[in-house]
Amino acid sequence: MIILAIESSSRILSVAISKDNKICAEFISSEKFKSEQIIHLIRKVLGQAKLELNDLDYIAVGLGPGSFTGLRIGLACAKGLSLGSGLKIIGIGSLDVIAANVEDDLSVSNVCVVVDAARNNLYVSLFEKTKLKSHFEFRRKLNYSLLTFRQLRTKIKVPTLFTGDGLVKFKELIQKGVPKKSFFADEALWYPKASVLARLAERLISSKKVKLVNRKNILPIYIYPKECQIRDGKTY
Secondary structure (H helix, E strand, O other): OEEEEEEOOOOOEEEEEEEOOEEEEEEEEOOOOOHHHHHHHHHHHHHHHOOOHHHOOEEEEEOOOOOHHHHHHHHHHHHHHHHHHOOEEEEEOHHHHHHHOOOOOOOOOEEEEEEEOOOOOEEEEEEEEEEOOOOEEEEEEEEEEEEOHHHHHHHOOOOEEEEOOOHHHHHHHHHHHOOOOEEEOOHHHOOOOHHHHHHHHHHHHHHOOOOOOOHHHOOOOOOOOOOOOOOOOOOO
């Protein structure tokens, strides 16, 4: 199974290709990006993996929540490639991707992903580690939510690893607000990665837990109620 993964929900754009659950190529850009840059990175990963577009089986794309502009660019690119090639798209929530960055850390049982939502708000989800036959994975305990710090603090009941770019602004507040229940991932793990997105996509496809839908029905996860469409955090 060969998957092209596009993750553009944060300030860091990444594109990767996985083949049979191994990453063949990945490129990351930390600069502000435009749609043509995603196409450029896709060409680079295809070239590095020595593949053509018609060699792919699926396109995986991060659905956010996150940067409105980045999400629109990434999803439009995925849909354009799908339209031209007939490839199926699988969309996965970007907070799940961030949580999966620490999936292999055996010391971590509970994770809180916090992403900056501006206006002193955070996009938040809580995860708990579950042991399966072949691996550990995080299961969502709280659907994607838009919370203030005060609201977030009431959700933390057990020692929890915090990760996500919301820590840039809120790490100190979290340390003071939940001092005995908070510890923090390394900054390199705060952002969703296309390589991790590809791993989650392949896992879902192999388990047949995902229902692939028409590309027209795949939408970004928007949580702000006034400016955007409200979604309930379901991602597949």
